Amino acid sequence: MKLTRSTIRSESDPTNEQHIATRLARLAAFAPLFRDPATVFGTRHPDTGTGTRDDPWKFGWYQLSEVGSKFIKMLYDAGWVMRDFDWPNWAWSEKAQRLCSDRTTLVTANYDQLAKLLAALVRQDRFYDSALEEAFEDGLLRAIAERAEALTVEER
Secondary structure (H helix, E strand, O other): OOOOHHHOOOOOOOOOHHHHHHHHHHHHOOHHHHHOOOOOOEEEEOOEOOOOOOOOOEOOEEEEOHHHHHHHHHHHHOOOOOOOOOHHHHHOOHHHHHHHHOHHHHOOOOHHHHHHHHHHHHHHHHHOOOHHHHHHHOOHHHHHHHHHHHHHHHHO
């Protein structure tokens, strides 16, 4: 993806070339961590209890590790989690589904597609506690970070 001056509206615009390069670099920094088989993104805590008064049922949850927490913080701090984006409709689109399920499509994703995919994953995780866990476990987050690495190299 080669950016041109025509894509830049102002110095403070989040679409400006320098801002995009910074975002991509921050995302790409997670690729080596996500490639490391020893990296833990989080821990699943199972449901407990039998549902009785003496042993009430408690919902399980997913607890992010330090790496997972830093990744989510980076996404928000760098502006990857877009506001005013109709992520539910986009997430069900054919293009979004291909980006998630077909790594040959993901390796050709552009900056805008990565931004939409990351925003959709983070937003979806608010409603479905396992979205980010599953994205990490099936290698989607690693593939996204690796695509950011490739785009960063292309920019040079």
